[in-house]
Amino acid sequence: MPFLNPGQIVIGVGWFRQLKPRDVIIFEHDGREKIKRVVTVDATSVEVTGDNPSESTDSRHFGRIELTSVRAKVIS
Numbered sequence: 001m002p003f004l005n006p007g008q009i010v011i012g013v014g015w016f017r018q019l020k021p022r023d024v025i026i027f028e029h030d031g032r033e034k035i036k037r038v039v040t041v042d043a044t045s046v047e048v049t050g051d052n053p054s055e056s057t058d059s060r061h062f063g064r065i066e067l068t069s070v071r072a073k074v075i076s
Contacts, residue, residue, distance in 0.1 A: 003051050004035065012072025019046060019067075024074040027065050035074065046070065 003024055004010065012026050019025065023038045025048070036048035036058055045064040050056020059065070 003037070010035065010074050011076040012074045014072045016073040019070070019073065025070050026072045026074060027070045029062060029065065029069065033071065041067075 010026075019038050019041045021038055021040060024035060025038060025046070026033055026035050027046075027048070028034075036050055036056075039047040039049050039059065041047075045066050047059040047064050049058045049060070053060075
C-alpha cells in the first residue's frame with residue numbers, strides 16, 4: 001500500500017542526521033523533486049524504491065541517488 005496518496009501534502013526536514021532503510025525522502029532527479037523510500041544507504045549514495053514497484057520509476061531504472069541530491073526526510 002502506498003505511503004502517500006496523490007495530492008497529499010507532506011512535511012520534510014532538511015536537517016536530518018542520517019538516513020536508514022524504510023525512510024521516505026525527497027530528492028532531486030532530472031530537475032524534478034521526487035519522493036521515494038530508502039532501500040540502502042552508503043557513505044555517498046542511496047538506493048530508492050517506490051511503494052508500488054510495478055508502477056514506480058526508481059533506482060532500478062535510474063540508479064543510486066547521490067546523498068547531495070537528498071533535500072529532506074519526510075516526517076509526515
